[in-house]
Amino acid sequence: MNFRNFFALMLLLTLAVSTTFAATFAKITLSDGSELEGEILGLDKGIYTIRQANGRERSLRESDVVKIEIQKDLSGTEAPPASGLRFAGSNTVGEKLLPELAAAFVERRGARRAEWEPGMKENERRLVVGDPAGKRVPTAIAIAAHGSSTAFVALKDGSADVGMASRRIKDDEITSLAGLGAMKHSRSEHVIALDGLAIIVHPDNRVPALTVEQIARIFSCAITDWSAVGGKPGPINLYARDQKSGTFDTFKSLVLDSNKTILCLEANRFESSTELSDAVAGDPNGIGFIGLPYVLKARALAIKECDLSYKPTAFEIRSEEYPLFRRLYLYTPEQPKSPFVGEFVDFALSPSGYGVVDKVGFVNLDVKQDVSQSQFLRTPAAVLSAQNLQALQQFVQMTRYATRLSVTFRFEPGEADLDTLAVRDLDRLVSYLKSDEARGRELVLLGFADSVGDYRQNRDLSQQRADTVANELRSRGASVAVVVGLGEEAPVACNETDPGRTRNRRVEVWLK
Template structure:
């Protein structure tokens, strides 16, 4: 891909922008977009990838502009530099569309309008363009001294719209509530706006806005009246709240609840490319990020790796005895299989997770006979319909695993019971993966 300057005329809704081709620093790879991805995770992935390819060390320096880094090394006895510019998810799409970025880092999925603008070059919703590099939980933060420990999504929306203005209304101290929010260019803001505010609430004008997750979290941790939201990797010294949706139990973001996307404010972190016809350096970085070593760096960065692990969930009083008996000799893998809109085929992440399950079995000397798939459905008009849908979902995953050389996996359906979201939430329609506990 030819290198263009970083002076780009304003995009005015048209796909083709006017680009000033002035002499400027050329980079072998440019990643533009999300601050959530670009602040720490993307530089760590670039560094890990370059260390595999180069003989020397990888150094980092700023560009003189906030939230930008240059990663430098020598490859084939030549200097090489990679730019990571983390100014918000929307800026990354504009850079990719303008031909400036090789990779668009985003903390939200591509919008339909963006995919349509880009369609003449590539389908950004296709497997070869859309790469889920990590799972994040949108962390709701308060000061460590705040006695409030959980709240519903609706309560959160009322707080950030200014309808609830004092912590005493929530069982906390008699203090005015101070709001901390990400800025309008942020994918974190887009996620919060979509999942919390929706069409019901509008952000209160008194909210303080931030480009940086880290700075927002640090300021909340120093303000006994504060509440804010950030990526999971930026919790730092703030207190983390458990969040509930509808009648489902409140969940704190942790390895299982976020990796499985059961946590109501879980989200996927993406890298988008212009299809598969991209520079080899960009293609190699994507492959590294999605692989075992790259996902280990994801975990090290504070986000949630997609490498499956087996854990024993903590059941609460709402867990039916029948489900306790069903899973009594099993642990749960930190992966759920979910379906694309229309619920007929597995989404892009699920298609890659098929390989991850196969690799997990091989690494841990386990067989397909150790697995159990449990399907779930959202609330239906009739219990038998929900049972049928949940079983068909599990059967669909079983067939997909068979094609990935994981044959004859046991499966069952659990109907519309044990929802993880409110009625109608797509998160309720899922297939969990359980594995037999090793005998001592």
């Protein structure tokens, strides 16, 4: 018996009496003559568990295994020669964004070829990758898109390396995943894009704006005539995306579910966003919802909220002030088993990843200027809601001749701690300040709070929040000229709702 076969025999004997061992990549020969390669995860009650190169796990009877040839000991830090990356969760993320990111990721890393294959179930697929010599590329990327809640189940049972979600992780899910680390920490929670919806009508429709509640009532057939919302009398014709689309999933979450309604059965359903938009543009009584890139020949309505009006622009969504937006997340263990996890997240949050986000139709996280100067339209509303004349004067003075940036720092509820998007925005902003657009201009930070509690305490909290951002930026080498807390002045949303209060707890960034 040569040394290699002797070592394999020793491994078999070891596995037979233990259920856990150092990770080992091996070629396994079965009694029927077939062979497979994979990582041996364990042996329990005569059953081997093998993780194959495509990321799927397979069970083998011990009696069916004829030979095990050790390819590599994986107990060190080096990636296995054949390894996969597995994603599970949100349909919105997994339908198009994640596949496009995956394809761009492996191409960027030098893969010779990559082909998509259908998975075992609906809404599952796998990117099989050709790996050139010397390149660190996953041999397969598997995606199972069955809803955000499945992300956290898959992370817990180990069937996914990365969870995809179109909502933030819930408290009970955090508790369930305590063994993977702090899931609301920036090491585990990664906002990769923002999603926004446009409400579209015929170009000649004279209704300028609707509230989210009015939109919900229209699409549930509680409002059926345009005259009820200030339009020309006539029946309202509804146009909606199909049940399986991520666009409908977003609309359902942000409009229907939040108002405890369901879509009217009379709505015309479309699988194509372009066809839906064209149908609305050709119907004087039509109304529909669509992703931002598909407004086309139709007209997008503004969304009204507490004397404020927001248009569905990339800037308003990136600043998270347009009401019909949501964050799209990836969730990872603090110490992922696959080395590709961190590398993929870094790619998704890089300029190359931003390009993919734009291509798919979501809003990327790059820093942008308000070139339309739409922020100055807030001043009349700020005057009407002002509680302190001195604070209002400061707001007008600080923003006069200034340009607002899209990055807006937000905080955990009731705290001065930055949320995970804000933590990464610090580095994005520092990088932007070195660009030609920002060079030579002064940085102004304006802190705000919601209206819950004492006015003076809220102003102190807003100052504390602005100071927190300023200190973090200065620690990264940035120069900050002005840091002011304005309390609950100049709200960007209604303080009567939880989402509104969350949007009002912020630090705005201006260049002067």
